[in-house]
Amino acid sequence: MAEITLSYLLRLADEQGCSVSQEQAVAFLNEEGHRYEMWKHMMQAGEDFIVCRLMRQSIKTAAYR
Numbered sequence: 001m002a003e004i005t006l007s008y009l010l011r012l013a014d015e016q017g018c019s020v021s022q023e024q025a026v027a028f029l030n031e032e033g034h035r036y037e038m039w040k041h042m043m044q045a046g047e048d049f050i051v052c053r054l055m056r057q058s059i060k061t062a063a064y065r
Helices: 002-015 022-030 034-063
Strands: none
Touching: 002 022, 002 034, 022 034
16 A cells, blocks of 8 residues: 555656655655545545446446346
8 A cells, every 4th residue: 555655646746846755755645644545535536436437337238228
């Protein structure tokens, strides 16, 4: 989990033109529960994606019946 959030943080910082070292990113993630909050958001996004895909698939399947 930590590696995923760390890699995302470093990628996002780079995309925004921010110079953030790995040590700074780890420190940020360890502050005030940032790592856990990011993980919760990623899990929710994953769940939303799966539900959306399942709904689309069930609609397609129902249309062919």
